[in-house]
Amino acid sequence: MTKLRVHISTSLDGFVAGPGQSEQEPLGVGGESLHDWVVALEAWRQGHGEDGGEVNASTPVMQEKMAGLGAEIMGRGMFGPAGGGPWGDDPWPGWWGEDPPFHHPVFVVTHHDRAPRTLSDTTYTFVTDGIQSALDQAREAADGKDVLLSGGADVINQYLAAGLVDELELHVVPILLGGGSRLFEGVGPGVRLEQVRAVEAPGVTHLTYRVVSGGAS
Amino acid sequence: MTKLRVHISTSLDGFVAGPGQSEQEPLGVGGESLHDWVVALEAWRQGHGEDGGEVNASTPVMQEKMAGLGAEIMGRGMFGPAGGGPWGDDPWPGWWGEDPPFHHPVFVVTHHDRAPRTLSDTTYTFVTDGIQSALDQAREAADGKDVLLSGGADVINQYLAAGLVDELELHVVPILLGGGSRLFEGVGPGVRLEQVRAVEAPGVTHLTYRVVSGGAS
Numbered sequence: 490m491t492k493l494r495v496h497i498s499t500s501l502d503g504f505v506a507g508p509g510q511s512e513q514e515p516l517g518v519g520g521e522s523l524h525d526w527v528v529a530l531e532a533w534r535q536g537h538g539e540d541g542g543e544v545n546a547s548t549p550v551m552q553e554k555m556a557g558l559g560a561e562i563m564g565r566g567m568f569g570p571a572g573g574g575p576w577g578d579d580p581w582p583g584w585w586g587e588d589p590p591f592h593h594p595v596f597v598v599t600h601h602d603r604a605p606r607t608l609s610d611t612t613y614t615f616v617t618d619g620i621q622s623a624l625d626q627a628r629e630a631a632d633g634k635d636v637l638l639s640g641g642a643d644v645i646n647q648y649l650a651a652g653l654v655d656e657l658e659l660h661v662v663p664i665l666l667g668g669g670s671r672l673f674e675g676v677g678p679g680v681r682l683e684q685v686r687a688v689e690a691p692g693v694t695h696l697t698y699r700v701v702s703g704g705a706s
Numbered sequence: 707m708t709k710l711r712v713h714i715s716t717s718l719d720g721f722v723a724g725p726g727q728s729e730q731e732p733l734g735v736g737g738e739s740l741h742d743w744v745v746a747l748e749a750w751r752q753g754h755g756e757d758g759g760e761v762n763a764s765t766p767v768m769q770e771k772m773a774g775l776g777a778e779i780m781g782r783g784m785f786g787p788a789g790g791g792p793w794g795d796d797p798w799p800g801w802w803g804e805d806p807p808f809h810h811p812v813f814v815v816t817h818h819d820r821a822p823r824t825l826s827d828t829t830y831t832f833v834t835d836g837i838q839s840a841l842d843q844a845r846e847a848a849d850g851k852d853v854l855l856s857g858g859a860d861v862i863n864q865y866l867a868a869g870l871v872d873e874l875e876l877h878v879v880p881i882l883l884g885g886g887s888r889l890f891e892g893v894g895p896g897v898r899l900e901q902v903r904a905v906e907a908p909g910v911t912h913l914t915y916r917v918v919s920g921g922a923s
Contacts, residue, residue: 501876501899501915502890503720519895659718663901663915667894673719677884678736682718684880687911689904694913698718698880 491628492635492655493562495645496554498523498693499659500666505642508668512570515584517669523662526693527551537590546690554658559631561591562623564644565599568613582608594630596623598644620647642670649676652703657682659696679703708845709852709872710779712862713771715740715910716876717883722859725885729787732801734886740879743910744768754807763907771875776848778808779840781861782816785830799825811847813840815861837864859887866893869920874899876913896920 499505500523507517516523527533531542532551569581580603583589589611596614603615616623627636638648648654659672680703688695716722717740724734733740744750748759749768786798797820800806806828813831820832833840844853855865865871876889897920905912 501913502893507895661913663899665890665893665895665897665899667890673882676719676882678724678882680882682880682882684906684909684911687904687906689901692901694901694904694911696718696878696911 491559491631491633493624493638493648493653494554494558494635494656494658495638495648495654496658497640497645497660497672498527498662499672500662500664502665502667503671503673504666504669505640505645505672506670507666510566510669515570517666519664519666520669522664523660526660526662526690529692543691546688547693547695550658550660550688550690550695554637557635558593558637559634560594560596560627561637561639562596562598562627562644562648563639564641565597565601566643567640568597568599580606582606583613594627596627596630598623620644620651620653624648624653642672642674645672646674646676649673649680649700649703652680652700654700654703656685657698657700659698661694661696662692708776708848708850710841710855710865710870711771711775711852711873711875712855712865712871713875714857714862714877714889715744715879716889717879717881719882719884720888720890721883721886722857722862722889723887724883727783727886732787734883736881736883737886739881740877743877743879743907746909760908763905764910764912767875767877767905767907767912771854774852775810775854776851777811777813777844778854778856779813779815779844779861779865780856781858782814782818783860784857785814785816797823799823800830811844813844813847815840837861837868837870841865841870859889859891862889863891863893866890866897866917866920869897869917871917871920873902874915874917876915878911878913879909 497505507520510517529543531544532548534542568583588609591611594612596616599615602617605614681701682698683701685697685699714722724737727734746760748761749765751759785800805826808828811829813833816832819834822831898918899915900918902914902916
């Protein structure tokens, strides 16, 4: 059965992006530090065409994250800056440019209708009729593999509150951002979790939970 | 050198007590579940005069927490309900009654002046001239041992923001409370942490951080 999996880096005070997000600072003030642990990895650098990097306790966690994924869902804010839409004649290609690192179909939850766009081996499909529709389309595209829900906080919180997430992995980074996009905002006690594992690694701890019941569903 | 150590149970969404705290529900709605992992332990039950209980990966974490402690600081809200003060002729003895489980001096940060009170082998001292004074008094009482800062969120956040905490251990419980007393509120990015370790245990993960610089100090 295809699972909907969330994997996201969070500050210790619960933010997945810092305050003051903009086209210049898409992750907000201090938010880039959330990903220091992953960009240091050889496994990440190879996927982005770069040499070198570390092999450490985060490596198998990263490899498991990528294994068995058939499609991905993201929110409009993760795909592009607020000023980039509604979409014009020269549409925004996404933060990742002409050669995105996804290598599977990506479904963008948005209010702005837009034709699908294929860049290298990634096709972006823009879904305007809600999170359930995006999940249905991603599940079909994933063809038996899992679907990754990669961010940002708003869309993850919507899926959690609706009881649609199966697995949640938080990469907890030892920084305080003090503001920004807060994970779990509005999700509440109806969502029940089971702790699956905790992995200590340099500069990060990986916490994995199974969502056993939840939300409105 | 005497360290100021915070050890506190938190929900995955960052609350150390649930919403609607009252004399009947001092930890708020759902907040009791934050301590399920600890009250199940043999090490905790023995300290509270009860038989039975589990020995698991949380046991050494609990034992380390208790080792080397010479004094404790808590906030007014942890000591008693909001309706319990200002203090009268028949003063509130603290939630723990006539035989408190602390076995060392306790300093209560409060706005309400009150004479010290000794119950069994615990003396409560009420400090009305601020968190630095409470820390100075607790350090002196601890006589070279460490000082535990046990809660609630308000007083922990004040000490963190002032750069006075040396070590922070979070017992992260896989529940969402959706509201209540939020750890790190108002603390912000000036406080810098180093990850020390992560310990996976049944129903909880213990995350330990060293505070390497911080706050206003």
